[in-house]
Amino acid sequence: MTNQLIFPSTFLWGAATAAYQIEGAATEGGRTPSIWDTFSHTPGLTKLGHTGDVACDHYHRFREDIKLMTEMGLKSYRFSLSWPRIQPNGSGRANPEGVDFYQRLVDDLLENGIEPWVTLYHWDLPQPLQDAGGWPARDTAERFAEYAALSHHVLGDRVRYWTTLNEPWCSAFLGYGSGAHAPGLSDPEAAVKAGHHLMLGHGLAVQAIRDVRPDHELGITLNLYAVSPQQDTPADVDAARRIDGLANRFFLDPILRGEYPADVVEDLAKVTDFGHVREGDMEIISTPLSVLGINYYSRHVVAAPIEGVEPEPYWRAPSNWPGSEQVRFVTRGVPVTDMNWEIDAPGLVEVLERVHREYPEVPLYITENGAAFVDEVVDGEVDDVDRVAYFDAHLRACHTAIEAGVPLRGYFAWSLMDNFEWAWGYTKRFGMIHVDYDSQLRTPKSSARWYADVIRRNGLAAQ
Numbered sequence: 001m002t003n004q005l006i007f008p009s010t011f012l013w014g015a016a017t018a019a020y021q022i023e024g025a026a027t028e029g030g031r032t033p034s035i036w037d038t039f040s041h042t043p044g045l046t047k048l049g050h051t052g053d054v055a056c057d058h059y060h061r062f063r064e065d066i067k068l069m070t071e072m073g074l075k076s077y078r079f080s081l082s083w084p085r086i087q088p089n090g091s092g093r094a095n096p097e098g099v100d101f102y103q104r105l106v107d108d109l110l111e112n113g114i115e116p117w118v119t120l121y122h123w124d125l126p127q128p129l130q131d132a133g134g135w136p137a138r139d140t141a142e143r144f145a146e147y148a149a150l151s152h153h154v155l156g157d158r159v160r161y162w163t164t165l166n167e168p169w170c171s172a173f174l175g176y177g178s179g180a181h182a183p184g185l186s187d188p189e190a191a192v193k194a195g196h197h198l199m200l201g202h203g204l205a206v207q208a209i210r211d212v213r214p215d216h217e218l219g220i221t222l223n224l225y226a227v228s229p230q231q232d233t234p235a236d237v238d239a240a241r242r243i244d245g246l247a248n249r250f251f252l253d254p255i256l257r258g259e260y261p262a263d264v265v266e267d268l269a270k271v272t273d274f275g276h277v278r279e280g281d282m283e284i285i286s287t288p289l290s291v292l293g294i295n296y297y298s299r300h301v302v303a304a305p306i307e308g309v310e311p312e313p314y315w316r317a318p319s320n321w322p323g324s325e326q327v328r329f330v331t332r333g334v335p336v337t338d339m340n341w342e343i344d345a346p347g348l349v350e351v352l353e354r355v356h357r358e359y360p361e362v363p364l365y366i367t368e369n370g371a372a373f374v375d376e377v378v379d380g381e382v383d384d385v386d387r388v389a390y391f392d393a394h395l396r397a398c399h400t401a402i403e404a405g406v407p408l409r410g411y412f413a414w415s416l417m418d419n420f421e422w423a424w425g426y427t428k429r430f431g432m433i434h435v436d437y438d439s440q441l442r443t444p445k446s447s448a449r450w451y452a453d454v455i456r457r458n459g460l461a462a463q
């Protein structure tokens with residue numbers, strides 16, 4: 001028997017999506033290709049060659065989707081702007097058709113009493129900016145700030161919540177480190193530089209927006225992990241320190257404290273001398289935030305390299321973990337999702353309490369949390385009990401953190417609906433709403449009804 005749990009009365013209940021994962025209409029309305037169009041159209045890089053060309057066709061069906069959000073009682077909807085739809089080619093004036101699409105979307109949300117929450121960058125860099133060097137090039141940070149100001153100029157009269165970047169770790173280390181994500185490059189030094197320029201772009205964007213509207217809620221979303229050593233040995237503990245350093249502190253420390261963690265700089269010594277960091281950068285990067293978004297999915301359990309086995313030289317092994325390629329990621333045999341990610345709700349409490357304890361206080365939001373499972377449509381229904389259990393456990397974790405004094409202000413489920421799961425294409429389903437990609441039929445799953453009930457009672461029922 002679990003207890004009924006009630007959340008603070010102002011708690012913001014939402015769901016999240018991202019432009020390239022749902023919009024489709026890739027060549028419509030003046031949109032030009034992003035790195036994800038190029039990547040997904042390159043044979044062999046996404047599962048089954050899937051692309052976001054059509055995705056959930058949300059570009060044409062957004063009103064229907066907002067109706068479904070209304071039925072769920074969502075208080076807020078977090079979505080991202082497609083940079084190449086707003087600013088084709090990544091520079092210059094705004095594209096009126098792109099602006100018009102987002103204004104209609106936002107107006108329809110507001111008319112339905114749903115607070116729009118905009119993410120400016122959820123991974124779809126305009127291809128011409130990649131051709132000019134992408135995130136490893138400093139200029140991309142300036143371009144991003146320009147695009148952020150432009151977007152805020154056309155939507156800032158009706159959108160109050162702004163996230164600069166979604167998960168810069170993925171953009172930097174999956175995009176330029178292992179190459180598992182667009183643009184698909186494997187160059188450890190470029191990955192570290194990309195991480196820096198992403199954060200620089202974030203800081204410049206916050207400054208540009210804050211100059212215009214100091215009252216707006218501005219932040220960044222980081223994908224933070226609980227990290228633990230497989231065993232309590234000095235070598236495994238050091239492996240955990242390295243991975244925590246790259247996954248979490250590489251971003252948290254510059255953004256919230258204005259400095260790179262010294263141990264991480266040391267771990268990266270063979271990869272880069274950090275010569276790309278210029279005077280004044282760290283002040284820009286640590287421009288105070290009004291909110292910090294956290295995406296939480298799982299825990300990393302890691303171990304030291306096996307003795308006697310030579311690690312691949314870093315320049316030969318494409319890795320997400322520059323300078324720490326030799327660390328082993330191990331599984332503990334606990335239940336996993338369809339992504340093979342361990343289900344670990346206590347890890348969420350750990351992450352929230354850690355951020356609260358170790359960094360200057362800032363209001364926190366879970367901007368993504370959710371799980372992929374193999375869903376079956378039976379008689380037009382999807383009874384996704386595993387997803388409900390996942391959400392339930394993680395919301396209980398959120399409640400525990402709030403009770404412990406963590407300033408957690410809201411929660412966004414990932415995702416509103418099934419969508420293009422990046423390199424996995426349409427083979428992984430994270431949605432509370434099932435999407436039939438042939439007919440574009442939407443079917444709310446059990447989790448959608450369950451979440452609607454959570455929102456209605458502002459908490460979890462006793463079980």
Ligand code: FCB
Pocket residue numbers: 018021166167170223295368414421422430
């Ligand atoms: C996050 C991404 C999101 C989605 C989920 C499953 O890393 O921000 O777009 O892919 O993972």
